[in-house]
Amino acid sequence: MVGISIVVCDPQRTVGEAVAAGLERLGGASVHPVETRLVEALHTVAAVRPDATVVSPDLFGRPLGTVVAAFAHASTRSGLVIITADTCTLPARLDGMMRVVSGDYTMADLVAAVQATVQGVHTGVRRTLGAFDHLDGSIAARLTARERQVLECLVEGLDPAGIARRLSIRTSTARTHIKNLCRRLRVHSAAEAVNLVRNG
Numbered sequence: 001m002v003g004i005s006i007v008v009c010d011p012q013r014t015v016g017e018a019v020a021a022g023l024e025r026l027g028g029a030s031v032h033p034v035e036t037r038l039v040e041a042l043h044t045v046a047a048v049r050p051d052a053t054v055v056s057p058d059l060f061g062r063p064l065g066t067v068v069a070a071f072a073h074a075s076t077r078s079g080l081v082i083i084t085a086d087t088c089t090l091p092a093r094l095d096g097m098m099r100v101v102s103g104d105y106t107m108a109d110l111v112a113a114v115q116a117t118v119q120g121v122h123t124g125v126r127r128t129l130g131a132f133d134h135l136d137g138s139i140a141a142r143l144t145a146r147e148r149q150v151l152e153c154l155v156e157g158l159d160p161a162g163i164a165r166r167l168s169i170r171t172s173t174a175r176t177h178i179k180n181l182c183r184r185l186r187v188h189s190a191a192e193a194v195n196l197v198r199n200g
Helices: 013-026 038-048 064-074 107-133 145-156 160-167 171-185 190-199
Strands: 005-009 030-034 052-055 079-084 097-101
Touching: 005 013, 005 038, 013 030, 013 107, 030 038, 038 064, 052 064, 052 107, 064 079, 079 107, 097 107, 145 160, 145 171, 145 190, 160 171, 171 190
Parallel strands: 005 030, 005 052, 052 079, 079 097
Antiparallel strands: none
């Protein structure tokens, strides 16, 4: 992972340093531990724009969803690895995010999560560009941002339940998005929409 940049944000210095030291196993990665408050951490991530951000949101004293959303928006380029004891609020995986359960993870688990996140973000960017290159600009412009995400999931082979888990929405909402994007693309099924993306 030569050339990869990782920021470790943790308000407890010892935790941040230990995580950063463990991530040095990624050989060639540049690891930056940040011991700071939430606002400063977000500014650091926005300025550095790392390939991956590792954060323990439970320690910031704010709702998990709020912290995760803030870091996700701080740098859309960065993958996000969440170290949390919360096993219910967030799904195991979101686009560009991996969750590591704080009570029982090993450093090898964390390294693997960072690697998977960075690879997923980089692959996702290439896949998105490749997937939509074939679409006529006026057709692509008809889709909302959420419909594009749903279409990308369809291209990956996810069904409505899988899309719902990936995007943290209800299965019925995923089906509605599929129906709407099919109407906008003037196709009759999800399979036809996928074929349109793959074959232009």
